[in-house]
Amino acid sequence: MRVTAVRKWVAEFGYYNAIYVRIETDEGVVGESEVAMRRRTRTVSALIDELGEYLVGKDPTRIEQHFERMYRDSFLGGTLLTIGISALDIALWDLNARALGVPVHRLLGGKFRDSVPVYTHARATETPELFAKEVADRLQRGFTAIKTTLPGFYTKVSSVHHETPAAIPARQTETELLPNWIWRLIAEYFDAARETAGPDVHLMLDCHGRLNVANSVRLAETVEPYRLTFIEEPTPPERPDWLVEVARRSSTPIAAGERWANHYGAAPFLEQPAVAIAQPDVMFCGGITAAKRIATLAETHGVSIAFHNPFGPMASAATWQLAATLPNFLISESMITPQQMAYWDRYTENPPRVSEGEWKVTDEPGLGPRLRVEEIVKHPFKPEYDQGGTR
Structure with missing residues (x-):
C-alpha cells in the first residue's frame, strides 16, 4: 500500500478556521484528521502541503518512521511545525486502523477504560452572579467538571475575542501592575461558583499565562478555599522554572x-517537576504519536x-481514542456547546x-467520524x- 495523495480543506468554524486532511492510498483506504491554529491558519495550511509532498509514494504503515522524518528533516522545531505533523500523523493512525477494520485505540494497546471523562467551559462573564448561572447551565447539561478563564481578565469572550471589555487590558503583560481588587473579585467568582456547584463538582481555572510568579502565588492563595482541581498555565509557557516555584x-x-x-518540549516541565497535571494537545504536539510519548514520560x-x-470532532475523536x-x-x-455541535454535525x-x-x-473503525x-x-x-491581544 502506498500514499497516492494528501488532500486538504480549510473550513470556517465560528471563531477560528479548521483544517481537514485526507490521506489517500492506491488500495482505496483513506485516513482523515483535523487541526487548527487560530491566527496562523494559512501558515499551517502551507506546511501541511509541504509535509504532504513528502508522504506521497510512501508506505503509510510506517507511522513512527514518518513522524521522525517529518520532525527531524524540518531542521527547525516548535509548535507551528508539530501542528502540521499532527495533521498527517493523526490521519495515518486513522488510515491504518481502517485498513485493519479496528478502532485506533486497538492499535494503541487497547482500552484501559470504557469511558473517557471530559470537562466543559463556562464563561467568566461580567459578574459572579452571571458566572454562577453559567455553571448551573453546565450542570444541567450533565457535566460534573467545569473550567473558566481568569475573572477580570476575560468576561464575555469567545476564545480570546472580547465582546465586552475586560477589566484587565487584553495586551497587559505578566510584569505590569495589577489592581488590588482583582484578588477579591476572583474570590467572589469562585465563591458563587462553589455555592452553585456544591463541594463535589470539579472547578478549574485557566490563566493563559497571564501572571508572573508572585501574582500566581497570590492567585493560588486566593482560590485555595474553593478546592480547584487545577490552575492552568498561571505563568507564561516559556519558563518551566517559573512553574516550579508556583507549584x-x-x-x-x-x-x-x-x-x-x-516529548522534547514536555521533558523539561516533567523532569523538574513543574506540573502535577500535563495538558498536551494531540492536535498541537505532533499527533497521536507524540502525545502517547508525552503520556508515557x-x-x-x-x-x-x-x-x-x-476543538472539533476529528480532533476530539483522536484525543479520546488515545485517552481510552x-x-x-x-x-x-x-468544547461541547450547542454552537460548536452545529459544526460537528455539519462537517x-x-x-x-x-x-x-x-x-x-466505541469499536468503530479508525477514529470513528468521517469527513x-x-x-x-x-x-x-x-x-x-x-x-491577537492575549496569550
Missing part, C-alpha cells in the same frame, strides 16, 4: 502543556494527563457524542476577527 507554593495542583511541541514522573482539546488507552489519564477538555458523519460528562469508547467534504467546501476559510 512549590500552591496547594492547588498546577497544570500546563497545551503549547508543548512533542509523564507516567514515569507520576504526572496525570488532562488533554487540552477545545492511558493508565495515567485524568480528564479531557471539550462530519458520526461525530463523537458526550453524555453525562463522558464519551463512551463530509461536500459540506466542508461550502464553508471556506474566513478571516478571523481574533488577531
Whole structure:
C-alpha cells in the first residue's frame, strides 16, 4: 500500500478556521484528521502541503518512521511545525486502523477504560452572579467538571475575542501592575461558583499565562478555599522554572502543556517537576504519536494527563481514542456547546457524542467520524476577527 495523495480543506468554524486532511492510498483506504491554529491558519495550511509532498509514494504503515522524518528533516522545531505533523500523523493512525477494520485505540494497546471523562467551559462573564448561572447551565447539561478563564481578565469572550471589555487590558503583560481588587473579585467568582456547584463538582481555572510568579502565588492563595482541581498555565509557557516555584507554593495542583511541541518540549516541565497535571494537545504536539510519548514520560514522573482539546470532532475523536488507552489519564477538555455541535454535525458523519460528562469508547473503525467534504467546501476559510491581544 502506498500514499497516492494528501488532500486538504480549510473550513470556517465560528471563531477560528479548521483544517481537514485526507490521506489517500492506491488500495482505496483513506485516513482523515483535523487541526487548527487560530491566527496562523494559512501558515499551517502551507506546511501541511509541504509535509504532504513528502508522504506521497510512501508506505503509510510506517507511522513512527514518518513522524521522525517529518520532525527531524524540518531542521527547525516548535509548535507551528508539530501542528502540521499532527495533521498527517493523526490521519495515518486513522488510515491504518481502517485498513485493519479496528478502532485506533486497538492499535494503541487497547482500552484501559470504557469511558473517557471530559470537562466543559463556562464563561467568566461580567459578574459572579452571571458566572454562577453559567455553571448551573453546565450542570444541567450533565457535566460534573467545569473550567473558566481568569475573572477580570476575560468576561464575555469567545476564545480570546472580547465582546465586552475586560477589566484587565487584553495586551497587559505578566510584569505590569495589577489592581488590588482583582484578588477579591476572583474570590467572589469562585465563591458563587462553589455555592452553585456544591463541594463535589470539579472547578478549574485557566490563566493563559497571564501572571508572573508572585501574582500566581497570590492567585493560588486566593482560590485555595474553593478546592480547584487545577490552575492552568498561571505563568507564561516559556519558563518551566517559573512553574516550579508556583507549584512549590500552591496547594492547588498546577497544570500546563497545551503549547508543548512533542516529548522534547514536555521533558523539561516533567523532569523538574513543574506540573502535577500535563495538558498536551494531540492536535498541537505532533499527533497521536507524540502525545502517547508525552503520556508515557509523564507516567514515569507520576504526572496525570488532562488533554487540552477545545476543538472539533476529528480532533476530539483522536484525543479520546488515545485517552481510552492511558493508565495515567485524568480528564479531557471539550468544547461541547450547542454552537460548536452545529459544526460537528455539519462537517462530519458520526461525530463523537458526550453524555453525562463522558464519551463512551466505541469499536468503530479508525477514529470513528468521517469527513463530509461536500459540506466542508461550502464553508471556506474566513478571516478571523481574533488577531491577537492575549496569550
